[in-house]
Structures are given as C-alpha cells and as structure tokens.
Amino acid sequence: MSPVTAGSLARLASAPPTPISLGILYHASQHAKRSQNLLPPSKFIHSELPIRLARLHALLTSQQMPHNMSSLPSIRAMALRTREDISSLLDAPIPDSANTEAHFAGVAADVAERGEVTMRMLARAFGELYAGAGGVVPGEEWGGEEADAFFDRMHALHVGAHLLLSEHAALRSASAHPLVTPLSPTSLATRAAADARTLCARLTGSPHACPEIIIIDNLPPRAPPTLAVAPHVHRVLLDLLANALRATADTRRPVRVVVSRGAEDSFRAWGQGR
The missing domain is CATH 3.30.565.10 (Histidine kinase-like ATPase, C-terminal domain)
Known part of the structure; x- marks a missing residue:
C-alpha cells in the first residue's frame, strides 16, 4: 500500500463532497439491482469516499479540536487508520470491469469494517481526556455549541461514508437488504x-x-x-x-x-x- 501524501490529503479534503439525498441513493441502488450493473455505483464510491475520508482526517488532525484532542493517542490512531483507508482506496484500480469491481468490493468491505472500529476509538479518546484532566469532566470551558458542531461534522462524515459503503455491500449480496x-x-x-x-x-x-x-x-x-x-x-x-x-x-x-x-x-x- 502506497502511503498517501500530505499534499494529496489536502487536495482531497478541499474538494467538495457530492451531495447525495436518500432518494438519489435509493433510486441509484434500485437501478443497479435491476440492471445487474455495479460499475456505476462502484466508480462513484471509488472517487467519492477518499474525499469524505480526507475531510474526516482533516478534522481528526485539526488544531481546532476541543481541548487539543488531536494530540491524544486515540485520536492520532484514528487519524492514522483513516489515512491508511484513504491509501487503500486510492491504490485500488478504478472498477471498470468485473474483475476490478470485485477487487474494489473487497477493499470497500475492509474499509467499512475498519471504519466502524476507528469511530469506536473516539470513546477511548474521551476517556483519555478525562484521565488527563484528573478525572474532572470539562464544564462550560468544553466549548459549548462550537464543540458540538465540530463533533456533529465528524459524525456526519462517518455516517455518510458508512451509508455509502453499506448500500454498496447490500448491492452485492442476495440476502442483504438496502439500508434506504x-x-x-x-x-x-x-x-x-x-x-x-x-x-x-x-x-x-x-x-x-x-x-x-x-x-x-x-x-x-x-x-x-x-x-x-x-x-x-x-x-x-x-x-x-x-x-x-x-x-x-x-x-x-x-x-x-x-x-x-x-x-x-x-x-x-x-x-x-x-
């Protein structure tokens, strides 16, 4: 796996993600199911996921994280895992054939599984913050609405990526049901x-x-x-x-x-x- 460069991360993070409504996702999935053509949704995820994950990585490494949480071991580990997932996606060939689509599906499934583990590490980070503060829960100085908005953005990026990956996995399974x-x-x-x-x-x-x-x-x-x-x-x-x-x-x-x-x-x- 070739590590993604800082410049590539910055370019991806600055690219706007494609707005996707639940209606668009549902109808695209239905069309792919009926036509048995998984190449269009796979190509879209191949190009879209690195952007969304790069934006998540930018939040994890941001100095604007409340209480300088970007320096916590668990947050650094989350950032590293996210960067590795981006590298895996960028290394995968564009899914333009049955073989490359099958290969990409395996990469996407691995990224989905790792992503769930990565986000669960956020709870560990709050534990580290609590321990570092001597067991004192931050009060008003926590950051209020700004801190809430920061973690809302982080959660939204994760949920959006998870939804795309879950829908993609459901398309390839005869027994799985679409989320939308x-x-x-x-x-x-x-x-x-x-x-x-x-x-x-x-x-x-x-x-x-x-x-x-x-x-x-x-x-x-x-x-x-x-x-x-x-x-x-x-x-x-x-x-x-x-x-x-x-x-x-x-x-x-x-x-x-x-x-x-x-x-x-x-x-x-x-x-x-x-």
Whole structure:
C-alpha cells in the first residue's frame, strides 16, 4: 500500500463532497439491482469516499479540536487508520470491469469494517481526556455549541461514508437488504412506541406504570412512502419516547406523537411530567 501524501490529503479534503439525498441513493441502488450493473455505483464510491475520508482526517488532525484532542493517542490512531483507508482506496484500480469491481468490493468491505472500529476509538479518546484532566469532566470551558458542531461534522462524515459503503455491500449480496427503504412513518412510530412501552415495563416491572403513547397521524391521505434508514429512525424515536415515558411516569399522562409532512416528514412528541 502506497502511503498517501500530505499534499494529496489536502487536495482531497478541499474538494467538495457530492451531495447525495436518500432518494438519489435509493433510486441509484434500485437501478443497479435491476440492471445487474455495479460499475456505476462502484466508480462513484471509488472517487467519492477518499474525499469524505480526507475531510474526516482533516478534522481528526485539526488544531481546532476541543481541548487539543488531536494530540491524544486515540485520536492520532484514528487519524492514522483513516489515512491508511484513504491509501487503500486510492491504490485500488478504478472498477471498470468485473474483475476490478470485485477487487474494489473487497477493499470497500475492509474499509467499512475498519471504519466502524476507528469511530469506536473516539470513546477511548474521551476517556483519555478525562484521565488527563484528573478525572474532572470539562464544564462550560468544553466549548459549548462550537464543540458540538465540530463533533456533529465528524459524525456526519462517518455516517455518510458508512451509508455509502453499506448500500454498496447490500448491492452485492442476495440476502442483504438496502439500508434506504420506503416506509410508513406512522407504522414506524407505532412500532417504536410499542418498543418504548415494552422497555418501560421491563424497567418498572409493570406495564401499568407506563404512560400511554398516542400516535396522531397528520399525514395527507394516500401519502407516498417515506425514504429513510428505518433502523436509524426507529432508534432515534425509541430513545425519544423512552425519555418521554421516564419524564411522565409520575403523572402517567399520555405521551403524544404527531406525524406530519412538510418539506420533510417529521415527528413531534410531547408529554407532561411534574
């Protein structure tokens, strides 16, 4: 593997990533499945992933990281692993034939697996920061909104790269399902509500201790399905509703979830505690 140079990293990091909506990703995947032609999506990922990973690498090595975290051992290890992944992608031939596409698929699968491990190292970095501060959790000096925005960008880059790699892997598997699928927001909210109440009952020891969750469907009649990553939306809703149930457990007043459609589909939940 040829190590990527600092100049190449800088050029990649300065290149704008291609905007991709879930709709574009879904329809491109469907077309590739129907045509059995994996070359277009593979070529796109071959050129796009190095840009996104280079931008992630730039964040990991940035002096703007809160509390100079770029100097922590785990952050340096994350940056090194990301740089190695970029080198692997750049070394891979452009997937313009069945053989080169199969080779690139192996490289992409390895990058996907390594990427998950790399991002889990971020938790270790926070542990190093905590230990270095003498066990004192940083307070207001942590950085507030700027620090939150910094890690939001880092997370968004990782999620975007992971989504591209996961969709690519699903295209090559007869049994795997694409991550982006059409779904009913109301059905998803109903399932998340049932799971949240099950979790509440398990924690309290009684289903009667859990407030009711009322789903209010404000979607227009015969609304088309929504394209989304169902497991991700379900997890977000489950966390939201579980927190709402904990907050209203004393009053046992119902938690209401409104499903509506504007420029984007949205979920709003509210309840009344003490």
